[in-house]
Amino acid sequence: MSDNWTEQHIPDQHGRVAIVTGANTGLGFATAQLLAARGATVVLAVRDVEKGERAAARITGDVTVQALDLASLDSIRSAAAELRAAHPRIDLLINNAGVMYTPRQTTADGFELQFGVNHLGHFALTGLLLDRLLPVPGSRVVTVSSNGHRIRAAIHFDDLQWERSYSRVGAYGQAKLANLLFTYALQRRLAPHGTTIAVAAHPGASNTELARYTPTALRVPVGWVTPLFTQKAEMGALPTVRAATDPAVTGGQYYGPAGRAQVRGYPRLVASSPASHDQAVQQRLWTVSEELTGVTFPTLTPEPKAS
Template sequence: MIFMINFSIETAPSQKGKIAIVTGANSGLGYETALALARKEATVILASRDLNKAKDALNKILIEVPKADLEIILIDLNSLQSVEEFAAEFSKKYDRLDLLIENAGIMMPPLTTTKDGFESQFGVNYLAHFHLTNLLFPLLKITPNARVVTLSSLAHKTGKISFDNLNAEKGYDKWSVYAQSKLACMMFAYELQRRLDSAGINAMALSAHPGFSATNLGAFLPSIASSLFSPLASLIGQDSKHGALPTLRAALDPAAKGGEYYGPSGFREVKGAPVKVRSSSKSHDLGVATKLWSVSEELTGKKFEV
């Protein structure tokens, strides 16, 4: 297969007959990802916690793609029970899962906890998606060439997995905790791929980051910073449509391989065409990855056996 040097949605293969889940599909990167997958004829599940916003997104997609095959299934990543209810509903309706796009996330909120008592950035960005993948894994492993695409961030490069402070027991620094959650997402993708390879399962785990993209992630920034975030992102970064392209390349490029990481090609990966990029040395720490997997199983209360 020839690697797509100039990737575009137009030249990506049709996804007709395939089933895709996009978390956080009602806005920003998630919406653009769902829209693009609908254009490629996939059946797209809009996984969102807000029904009205999800309906608005669905209607917007239908304006662009009148024949789009879309469904809303509610999920609140603040709650493991909600994740379990989502997985149960999806599994009752569908007998395959080709693309699991783990897009939803929050960035630098005030210190809060999920309904299960986890620090919210670690809980929402990483742990809920770990649990979701685990619950949907029976379908993923029987679907030929299934892909799990996990959203990371440039912030992962400053991240460190602090096992003694996962719930901010010893202090809360918004940026450090965000970076930790995004490093955890990336390490999960790498570790999942290693386990898929060991088990001989025909599926792939990949990760991507959008560069500096104008999304609603800046919602929790202080007012003065928030007022600068979107204009700055638009000036030196890229819009959500272009920010979604690394995710879409990971999901759709026929030459992509498990364990690959995609991001923008430009200076410092802030913006540009989607290409394979390198992650931090910490993201490849096998010992930390194995421990993180075990800790995640303990926190979610369910073994994740590949």
């Protein structure tokens, strides 16, 4: 694998269909732009269609917009039905959209917002679209996590929705850890099929709108160091794009920046926290996620219960 993997390494994507959530701005927009430039048919799956249309107009290539609100299971089901009707095959599902450090809010279905959007929404969308990926050789589900999966991160099964007390940082850490637990559990279920793989990526510290809810106490120091320790969205998107397109990628891998502490740099294979590899937690989270969303993965063989 190249040490300095850049957009020049992206293989030709003509004939491939890529769905990118949260693609009207930031990392998602940069990801969509890079894929479209290499010939992919790209769907910007976004909450605000008007913003999505403006974003699509800035991208050269075959780009369409799909309404998708990951904070609503009804919207996810509607979007999945429309995507299935429009695309008999899907090559790439890139679960990119996310919120970070929000004040405590709930989704339309009563889930804590960060857990609901970042994890449960993408879990449901993946389950509803998976049969469009499974017949396609080389298809991939790429889920974007974060270095935040290491910070105050645990799956609080006794209070998943943070109803007893709320920590913006802890809730974000839980959601981003869930992204990795989901990816690794999904890959084990996909492996017997031999066509689709599940991969994760993270952007390091990228200068995007995602940090707009950073707590007040952190805004001054964060604002001061941002130019020094973050990278542009175009660089932050490269780990996701590498996970989605590099022929050398295999299922269950995790890509992030190569620099110190995985903050900046060209994308490479990186390690996630030991907590993200706990198979008992992965299985328990999978079961709970199915129960909360009402979405199951009937095309996959269930794992045996952890002993």
